[in-house]
Amino acid sequence: MKGIKLIIAIVFSLWSSSTFESCIAATRGNYHWRKLKAASATNFNVLDYGAKGDGHADDTKAFQGAWAAACKTEGSTMVVPSGYVFLVKIISFSGPNCVPNIVFQLDGKIIAPTSPSAWGSGTLQWLEFTKLSKIAIKGKGVIDGQGSVWWSGNGKLPGTKPTALRFYGSNGVTVTGITIQNSQQTHLKFDSCTNVQVFDIKTSSPGDSPNTDGIHLQNSQEVVIYSSTLACGDDCISIQTGCSNVLVHNINCGPGHGIGIGSLGRENTKACVRNVTVRDITIQNTLTGVRIKTWQGGSGSVQNVLFSNIQVTDVKTPIMIDQYYCDKSKCRNQTSAVAVSGIHYVNVKGTYTWEPVYFACSDSLPCSGITMDTIELKASQESKNSNVPFCWAAYGEIKTKTVPPVDNCLERGNPRSTGIISKIDSC
Structure with a gap:
């Protein structure tokens, strides 16, 4: 009798185990089907x-x-x-x-x-x-x-x-x-x-x-x-009004017009750009390297911009601020301008084909707070011209020796007309 009970127990155990495994397999298959169905x-x-x-x-x-x-x-x-x-x-x-x-x-x-x-x-x-x-x-x-x-x-x-x-x-x-x-x-x-x-x-x-x-x-x-x-055929990256907290890094740009902020303030409009970092960039065969461009007659401001670790090759003008931007045949002179301040250039190196630095700032609202640190720009072998840096109404600080020298170009300190900034619309 004990032997019969033992045999029954063993058979029941085997049956239960195989049934259980079959149920598990079916459940897994059903789960897999449900996953596929959910995915589709x-x-x-x-x-x-x-x-x-x-x-x-x-x-x-x-x-x-x-x-x-x-x-x-x-x-x-x-x-x-x-x-x-x-x-x-x-x-x-x-x-x-x-x-x-x-x-x-x-x-x-x-x-x-x-x-x-x-x-x-x-x-x-x-x-x-x-x-x-x-x-x-x-x-x-x-x-x-x-x-x-x-x-x-x-x-x-x-x-x-x-x-x-x-x-x-x-x-x-x-x-x-x-x-x-x-x-x-x-x-x-x-x-x-x-x-x-x-x-x-x-x-x-x-x-x-x-x-x-x-x-x-x-x-x-x-x-x-x-x-x-x-x-491309224009700016690789164009940053326009209303932009803030922008980080651009590890970009290869060219051909094109470089990486730019603007144009801003067209047709006497207000433009506001702040907190922009452009770093670890290679730029080749472009019109400009890193540029800020604004129209006369605008208002607002560009503030707190860092251009760092910029490598340029055969770029017409690697560093540019142009507050007299005009893409028409003629633009009239105006006194108001988009204020440009707190612009920092760090480790900008390479070759140019026209001029290394171009700062053309507003008479009534000069650029202020420009800093230059570790700038090394040389005329390209392809260049037929080797112009010196150009500065107009641009103020700031040269932190290290630059190539070519910018000492006789960038005005030291702050412009006397800084008070004009408080008269424009704040951003």
């Missing part, structure tokens, strides 16, 4: 919404459909897959009713139309992301504005050239990995955005393509741009 439920591939990806068919509606679905799902990913070329017309990926934490996974290529009929009477931007929270564009894909038809002055296209990719009124923006090329005008723009990160991107347009800024900032705060290569 948050990925919205444009191909599933009718995109052809052949570079000829209009895929705009497919992109709109995928975005509409992603917009409703927090933590979703809109997928633009590799191996395809998507022709997309003017489109806005917009909130403010979209949920946060959306990823735009760009691994394929998006191209702009070149037909004048696709642009109507004109637009300020081609691809736009607006009023979003925690939006990221990631991937190894390409945005191609096919801008050569615009640069050549095709009379059939609208007079207003669009920005290729624009973010407006958004918080927590990340752009990484992608390439933006042949933009119609500016490659990447941030307007009225906060908490922006841009890294490991490329912009690529010829040096003679007009107004094709690499990255353009305006009315944006808490911005970090780094580890990127920017080639």
